Amino acid sequence: SQQGEEDPQALSIQEGENATMNCSYKTSINNLQWYRQNSGRGLVHLILIRSNEREKHSGRLRVTLDTSKKSSSLLITASRAADTASYFCATVTDKLIFGTGTRLQVFP
């Protein structure tokens, strides 16, 4: 069963623009994680935000969590062509469940 759903499914932007991806989920969580996957490769962990946190930063990444709305967002600032990938949120309750992902294309 799918817990997290990302929005949009696909996003195309120019280099230098910001990219925002959203994740909505259905039940209370312990933490929420964002992962990145380049085409045909394994996933790479980007950031983990716990249920008692509201915002975290890592380099050009900013993640917010709104537990009242059961949603999270991932912001990539000043995007680069190398950011082209699929981005997944994963919610943790008694298990870790991945969403279906947002495919980000950054054009040079």
Added chain:
Amino acid sequence: DGGITQSPKYLFRKEGQNVTLSCEQNLNHDAMYWYRQDPGQGLRLIYYSQIVNDFQKGDIAEGYSVSREKKESFPLTVTSAQKNPTAFYLCASSIGSGTGMYNEQFFGPGTRLTVL
């Protein structure tokens, strides 16, 4: 170099054959996982193991089997009972067991299985 390796990268199988996918980690992680990824469906958990000689079924275990004889290794066998085995298979590990399983997971590069 620490990390997770999966082999082979590409695998072709005839219908009715069993096939085993390899996953090895040298991160000294307790927990290991197998996921299946189909286009547009994200990752689904097949099996996981928190400790040597113990493993649990995930959401889609039917048609698959695993073993965990060594901490470093968690091979997955796709049996002929799996109705639609063509997919991208990802192995992962995490440092802790119990609630520590649900912190950061480290992924291998994946094996793409095609049934001919």
